[in-house]
Structures are given as C-alpha cells and as structure tokens.
Amino acid sequence: MNDKEQKYIEIAKKLLQQEDINTYTVISDSMKPLIKKGDKIVCVKKDFGSLKKYQIIAFKNNIPGKKDIPVVHRIIEKKHKEDVCYRTKGDNSLYTDKELVFQEHFIGVVDKIIKENRTINLNTKTGRIISLVACFLFCIKNFFKLVFININKFFVMCFRKETSLVYDDDLLMLRQVILTQTKDWQTIVKNDTELLNPFIQKDKKICDFSFGGGYCEESFNFIRKGINIEYKNLDTKDKNDFDVIICSRVINIVENKQKRQVIYDTLKTFIKKDGTILLSYINEKNNVFVALKRKIYNFFSKKYDGPLSDDIVYEDNCFIMKNLPFKVVYDELINCGFVIKNFKKTGKVISFLLQKKC
Numbered sequence: 175m176n177d178k179e180q181k182y183i184e185i186a187k188k189l190l191q192q193e194d195i196n197t198y199t200v201i202s203d204s205m206k207p208l209i210k211k212g213d214k215i216v217c218v219k220k221d222f223g224s225l226k227k228y229q230i231i232a233f234k235n236n237i238p239g240k241k242d243i244p245v246v247h248r249i250i251e252k253k254h255k256e257d258v259c260y261r262t263k264g265d266n267s268l269y270t271d272k273e274l275v276f277q278e279h280f281i282g283v284v285d286k287i288i289k290e291n292r293t294i295n296l297n298t299k300t301g302r303i304i305s306l307v308a309c310f311l312f313c314i315k316n317f318f319k320l321v322f323i324n325i326n327k328f329f330v331m332c333f334r335k336e337t338s339l340v341y342d343d344d345l346l347m348l349r350q351v352i353l354t355q356t357k358d359w360q361t362i363v364k365n366d367t368e369l370l371n372p373f374i375q376k377d378k379k380i381c382d383f384s385f386g387g388g389y390c391e392e393s394f395n396f397i398r399k400g401i402n403i404e405y406k407n408l409d410t411k412d413k414n415d416f417d418v419i420i421c422s423r424v425i426n427i428v429e430n431k432q433k434r435q436v437i438y439d440t441l442k443t444f445i446k447k448d449g450t451i452l453l454s455y456i457n458e459k460n461n462v463f464v465a466l467k468r469k470i471y472n473f474f475s476k477k478y479d480g481p482l483s484d485d486i487v488y489e490d491n492c493f494i495m496k497n498l499p500f501k502v503v504y505d506e507l508i509n510c511g512f513v514i515k516n517f518k519k520t521g522k523v524i525s526f527l528l529q530k531k532c
Contacts, residue, residue, distance in 0.1 A: 196282060198232060198244055204264030205230070205246055208308040213289050215246060217282030223258045225249060225283065228306060230296065231262070232281040235273075244281060247271060248309060265312045268320055332463050354423070358456050359391070361523045366392040366422055366454050369518060369527055373450045374401055378417040381406050383424065383441065390422040392452070406444070415446045422454045425498065431506065438510040442530055450515070453507075454525035457498050500524055 196217045203211050209230075217232045225231065227249055235243045247262040250270060259274040287294040295301045374380065374396050381404045382393040393403045403420070419441055425434050441451050500519060507514060507528060516527040 196232075197288075198246070200246055202264075204267050205248070206266040207312070208265060208294075208305060209246060209284075209287055210289075213287055215284050216286040216288065218285040219282045222277045222280050225252070225260060227252065228309060230284040230305065231260070231275070232284060233262070233275045233279040234281065235279075245271075246284060265309055268316050268323075328463070332467050354456060358522055361520050362422065362454055362456060362525070363391045363395070365518045365520055365523055365525045366420070366452055367395050369516060369525055370396070370418070370420065370452055373418050376401060379415070380404065380418040381414070381416045381420070381444065383407075383419055383421045383444070390420060392422055393420055414444055415449070416444055417446055417449050419445050419449065419451045421452065423456065425453070425455045425503070434503075434506060435510065438507065438512070441528075442511065445530060447530060447532070449529065451512075451528040452525065453528055454523070455498060455503070456522050457500065457524055458522060459497055 198215050198217065200209050200211055200213045200215060209215065215232065230246060230248050232244050232246050235245050245262075247264045247267075249260045250263050251261040253259050253261060253274060257276060259276045261270055262275055263270040285296060287296070294304060296305055370392065380396075380401065382389050383406050384390065389397070389403070389405055393405075397403055404414075404416075406414075421437070421441060424437055428434055428437065441453070445451055503524070503526075504514070504517075507526065511531045512528040513531055514526055515529055518525045
C-alpha cells in the first residue's frame with residue numbers, strides 16, 4: 175500500500191467516525207424530482223435553531239406507529255411554539271406535513287444527494303440553485319394540480335346525484351370511524367375524559383352505550399386504568415341503574431329528531447336518579463352547494479331518493495355526520511327532561527354532562 179492510498183484510507187476512517195454525519199437511502203418519491211427513491215443522502219448535524227427556510231432536512235417521523243422511519247422533506251416555515259420548530263413539506267407532495275418538527279425529531283441537514291451518475295452538493299451555489307428551482311417548479315405544478323382536484327370535486331359534489339345510505343347496514347360503524355377526522359376524534363376523547371374524570375371511580379356502576387360498535391375510546395381510557403365498565407347496546411331491553419353512562423357520538427349516526435328522542439329516553443331509563451350521563455357528538459356543517467343541489471333536485475324531481483338536508487356528503491356518496499348545532503341539541507335535552515350540569519365546546523366537538531330532572 176502506497177502513501178497516497180493510506181492517506182485516503184485515513185480520511186475515510188475519520189469521516190466514518192464523525193457522529194454528526196449520517197448517510198441514508200431514500201425510500202419514497204416525496205421529494206421527487208430532486209431526490210428520488212433509491213438516492214442516497216448525506217446528512218450533517220447543525221444548530222437546530224439556525225435552520226433556514228427551503229433547507230432540506232432529515233427527521234424522525236412523529237406519527238404514531240411510524241416514529242422510527244426517517245423522513246427527508248424541505249422546511250417551508252419556522253415556527254415558535256414553546257420551542258423552535260419547523261413546518262415541512264415534500265416537493266412532490268400536495269400538502270404540508272401534519273406534524274411539526276422539533277429538536278428531538280431532528281437528524282440533520284441534507285448536505286449531499288448521491289445519485290447513480292452524479293452527486294449534488296447543496297453547499298455549493300450550483301447545488302442550492304438546482305434545489306430551489308426544483309422546489310419552485312413543483313410548487314407551481316402542485317398549485318395547478320390542487321386547483322384541478324378542487325374543481326373536479328366541486329362539479330362532482332354539485333351535479334352527481336346522491337344515493338340514500340342504508341343506516342342499518344354492517345358498514346355503519348366503519349363509515350362513522352372513517353368520516354371522523356383524526357383531530358376531531360382526539361378532541362372528543364380529550365374533552366370527554368376530562369369531564370368524566372371526577373365521576374369515574376371503582377365503586378361506581380358504569381356503562382358504555384352504543385349502537386353495537388363496541389366500547390368507545392373514552393371507555394377504553396378508563397378500562398386501561400383498571401375501571402370496570404359494562405357495555406350495552408341501545409337495543410337492550412333489560413333495565414339497570416347505572417351511576418355513569420358514556421354515550422359518545424351515538425347521535426351522530428341517527429337520521430332525525432325522533433330517533434334522537436329514542437336515545438334520550440333509553441338513557442333516562444338506564445341511569446340512576448342522581449347518576450351522570452356523558453353525551454357527546456361532532457357538529458359538521460353542511461356545504462351550501464350540496465344544500466342548493468338538493469333543493470334543485472327536489473324541485474324538479476319528485477323521485478329524488480337522496481339523503482336528507484342535514485346529512486353530510488363525503489367522497490363515494492358516503493354521508494353520515496349530522497349538522498346538529500349546539501342550540502338544537504341543548505333544547506332537545508332540556509325538553510326531554512335532562513338537567514345540563516356542564517358542557518364543553520371545542521371547535522366542532524360538543525360534550526354534555528347530564529342528570530335526570532327530579
């Protein structure tokens with residue numbers, strides 16, 4: 175081995191020993207065309223607070239179940255929530271990443287992109303220009319793609335006839351889960367758990383009521399802590415005196431006031447005189463264009479068999495979430511003989527704590 179070869183070996187060893195340099199193989203095309211699936215990237219550790227807009231960084235995924243998968247995306251915004259954090263987006267993605275990147279997720283700044291036939295060094299002027307040009311060209315492309323998608327959705331929503339959903343089919347609960355956005359699901363569980371905490375005790379008789387979909391997440395939260403919670407279907411004929419009843423989102427999946435009244439009456443039958451009922455739901459406002467389309471259909475066609483006016487339409491003609499304003503449900507509960515002890519409104523999520531009138 176000559177001196178020149180030995181020199182390069184020593185340099186390579188030093189590079190491998192540096193803890194602030196890491197090499198990864200990209201496993202998706204979210205940063206295409208600049209970084210394609212199969213390309214290698216070299217990441218360098220830098221001061222997290224000094225990162226700049228449009229830099230490409232590698233970070234650990236903050237999505238539950240995928241926390242060990244590294245992500246390589248571009249910084250599009252620097253934010254300050256308690257600590258410095260960044261909003262990111264893939265150049266080839268239509269939408270920004272849902273989760274912000276904090277210090278604990280940060281792996282490093284992409285320093286080099288190693289392709290089959292060349293290497294792009296992002297520390298050079300040429301490399302930075304290539305990176306920014308790729309970013310802005312795909313921003314323009316994604317803008318027009320989003321415009322096309324939204325125009326297409328608008329025409330489908332306004333002109334395609336909706337078919338009636340069968341409320342008693344086997345996919346009912348599955349549809350309900352799919353049509354609830356993750357943030358609304360998390361909010362309703364958080365609100366309900368906070369309201370229920372003072373009433374949930376091991377010596378209390380507690381029940382979860384639903385339409386056959388099993389325990390709600392609020393109940394599971396307490397079951398994990400060793401609390402015994404029974405489960406009842408609202409079609410149950412026997413009667414019990416429960417200290418606490420949990421009824422989350424059930425009124426979201428019935429189609430009219432009469433059926434909500436059945437739910438209220440059933441809950442009154444199963445609760446003790448001084449017991450507490452948690453009733454919560456999500457109020458989804460309907461789209462003005464959908465409402466207009468239905469009026470036009472009803473005016474010109476007596477055979478229209480589409481959904482009722484307060485149903486919410488989603489893709490593939492699914493509709494299930496209801497337009498139930500707070501005042502409407504509040505008045506129904508009062509007229510049905512409940513005392514509203516407490517309530518919480520957070521965005522579209524509404525939760526009530528109820529007792530029967532003496």
